[in-house]
Amino acid sequence: xxxxxxxxxxxxxxxxxxxxxxxxxxxxxxxxxxxxxxxxxxxxxxxxxxxxxxxxxxxxxxxxxxxxxxxxxxxxxxxxxxxxxxxxxxxxxxxxxxxxxxxxxxxxxxxxxxxxxxxxxxxx
Amino acid sequence: xxxxxxxxxxxxxxxxxxxxxxxxxxxxxxxxxxxxxxxxxxxxxxxxxxxxxxxxxxxxxxxxxxxxxxxxxxxxxxxxxxxxxxxxxxxxxxxxxxxxxxxxxxxxxxxxxxxxxxxxxxxxxxxxxxxxxxxxxxxxxxxxxxxxxxxxxxxxxxxxxxxxxxxxxxxxxxxxxxxxxxxxxxxxxxxxxxxxxxxxxxxxxxxxxxxxxxxxxxxxxxxxxxxxxxxxxxxxxxxxxxxxxxxxxxxxxxxxxxxxxxxxxxxxxxxxxxxxxxxxxxxxxxxxxxxxxxxxxxxxxxxxxxxxxxxxxxxxxxxxxxxxxxx
Numbered sequence: 014x015x016x017x018x019x020x021x022x023x024x025x026x027x028x029x030x031x032x033x034x035x036x037x038x039x040x041x042x043x044x045x046x047x048x049x050x051x052x053x054x055x056x057x058x059x060x061x062x063x064x065x066x067x068x069x070x071x072x073x074x075x076x077x078x079x080x081x082x083x084x085x086x087x088x089x090x091x092x093x094x095x096x097x098x099x100x101x102x103x104x105x106x107x108x109x110x111x112x113x114x115x116x117x118x119x120x121x122x123x124x125x126x127x128x129x130x131x132x133x134x135x136x137x
Numbered sequence: 138x139x140x141x142x143x144x145x146x147x148x149x150x151x152x153x154x155x156x157x158x159x160x161x162x163x164x165x166x167x168x169x170x171x172x173x174x175x176x177x178x179x180x181x182x183x184x185x186x187x188x189x190x191x192x193x194x195x196x197x198x199x200x201x202x203x204x205x206x207x208x209x210x211x212x213x214x215x216x217x218x219x220x221x222x223x224x225x226x227x228x229x230x231x232x233x234x235x236x237x238x239x240x241x242x243x244x245x246x247x248x249x250x251x252x253x254x255x256x257x258x259x260x261x262x263x264x265x266x267x268x269x270x271x272x273x274x275x276x277x278x279x280x281x282x283x284x285x286x287x288x289x290x291x292x293x294x295x296x297x298x299x300x301x302x303x304x305x306x307x308x309x310x311x312x313x314x315x316x317x318x319x320x321x322x323x324x325x326x327x328x329x330x331x332x333x334x335x336x337x338x339x340x341x342x343x344x345x346x347x348x349x350x351x352x353x354x355x356x357x358x359x360x361x362x363x364x365x366x367x368x369x370x371x372x373x374x375x376x377x378x379x380x381x382x383x384x385x386x387x388x389x390x391x392x393x394x395x396x397x398x399x400x401x402x403x404x405x406x407x408x409x410x411x412x413x414x415x416x417x418x419x420x421x422x423x424x425x426x427x428x429x430x431x432x433x434x435x436x437x438x439x440x441x442x443x444x445x446x447x448x449x450x451x452x453x454x455x456x457x458x459x460x461x462x463x464x
Contacts (some may be wrong), residue, residue: 033259071248082235098251119255120291123262123330 020061024054051075
C-alpha cells in the first residue's frame with residue numbers, strides 16, 4: 014500500500030450510492046472504507062483513522078449528525094463532508110453547527126466533481 | 138328609522154356569528170348588542186323609578202342591582218370573546234400541525250426521490266463512457282433523453298423542497314457576512330456544467346469592488362441558482378448567452394441576469410411570479426411553474442425587490458437586496 018495514500022470513509026446507508034462512490038474514489042487512488050450507519054461509522058473511524066469522511070445524514074441506528082457529535086465529544090475532529098440529498102433546513106443547520114467541512118447535495122454533483130472536491134480538500 | 142335599519146343591516150349579526158363558528162349566545166357581537174339594549178333599558182328604568190321613589194335606599198338598591206347585572210353581562214361578553222379566541226388558537230394550532238406534517242412528508246418523499254434520481258445520474262455517468270460509443274444513434278438519443286428527464290426530476294424535486302421551505306411556518310434566516318462578488322463566482326463555477334450541457338455561455342461582469350452583504354447563504358444560493366437556471370433555460374437555442382452584472386449603492390446590491398432568448402409570452406409576463414398559474418382554459422404556459430415564484434418568495438424574504446423586462450433577444454431580471462437585514 015502506498016504510504017501517502019489517503020483513506021476516505023464513506024458512511025452511507027444507500028448501498029448503490031455507496032458502491033458508486035467507492036468505485037469512483039478507488040479509481041482516483043484513494044483507500045476507501047465503507048460503513049452503512051453512524052454506529053459502524055464510529056467504529057470505522059477508530060479502526061481506520063480516515064483522512065476524511067463522507068457522511069450521509071438520514072441513516073438507520075445513528076444518523077450522520079449524531080455520529081459527528083459523538084466523535085466531537087471524544088475529541089475526534091476528522092474532517093467531514095456531509096453528502097446528502099435535499100434535507101430539511103434544520104438538518105442543514107445542524108450539520109453546519111457540528112463543524113462539517115462542507116455540505117454537498119448529492120443530486121447537484123457528478124461523481125467526478127465530488128472526487129475533485131475531496132482532492133482539493135485533502136490537497137492531493 | 139332608515140338609519141336604524143341601516144345599522145342593523147350593517148351589524149349582520151347572524152352572518153358574523155356564523156363566520157366565527159359560535160352560537161348566538163356565545164357571539165360577542167350579539168351579546169354586545171344585547172348589553173347595549175339592557176343598559177339603555179336599565180337607565181330608563183332607573184330614571185322612571187327615581188321619579189316615583191325618592192327614598193335613597195331604594196335608589197341605592199336599584200343601582201347596586203343594576204351594577205351586578207351589568208357585571209354579569211360584561212363577564213358573559215368577556216367569556217364569549219375568550220371562547221372565540223381559544224377556538225381560533227386551537228384551529229391555528231391544528232392547521233400548523235397539518236402544515237408541519239405535510240412538510241415532513243414532503244421532506245421524506247423528496248429525499249427518497251432525490252436519492253433514486255442521484256443513483257440514476259451517477260449510474261448513467263458511470264456507464265456512459267463504457268457503452269455510449271457502442272450504441273446506435275437512436276439509443277444514444279434515448280440515453281440523452283433519459284439524462285435530461287432525470288435532471289428535470291432532480292430540478293423539480295429541488296423546487297418542491299424550496300417551496301416547502303419557503304411556505305413553512307418557521308423560516309429562520311441564518312445570516313452571514315459574505316462577499317457577493319466571490320459568492321456569485323462560486324455559484325457560477327458549480328453551475329458551469331449545467332450551462333455547458335444546455336449550450337449556454339456565461340459572462341460575468343463583477344465590479345472591481347462591492348460591499349459585503351449580510352444574508353442567509355443557503356437562501357441566497359437558492360435564489361441565484363433558480364434565476365440562473367431559468368436564464369439558461371430561456372436563453373437562445375441551440376447556443377445562447379447569459380450575462381450577469383453586479384452593482385451596488387450605499388445600502389443595496391443589485392444583481393442583473395440577462396438572457397438572449399425569445400421574449401416571454403405577454404400573458405406569462407403578467408403572471409410570472411404566480412405558482413403554477415393557469416389561463417382561463419385551465420392550460421399552463423410553458424416555463425411558468427415554480428422557478429420565478431421561488432425567486433420572488435426568496436427576494437421577499439430578504440425584503441428585496443425583483444423586477445424584469447422581456448423583449449425579443451433580451452430578457453432581464455434584476456434583484457435588489459439590502460446590504461443589512463431589514464427587520
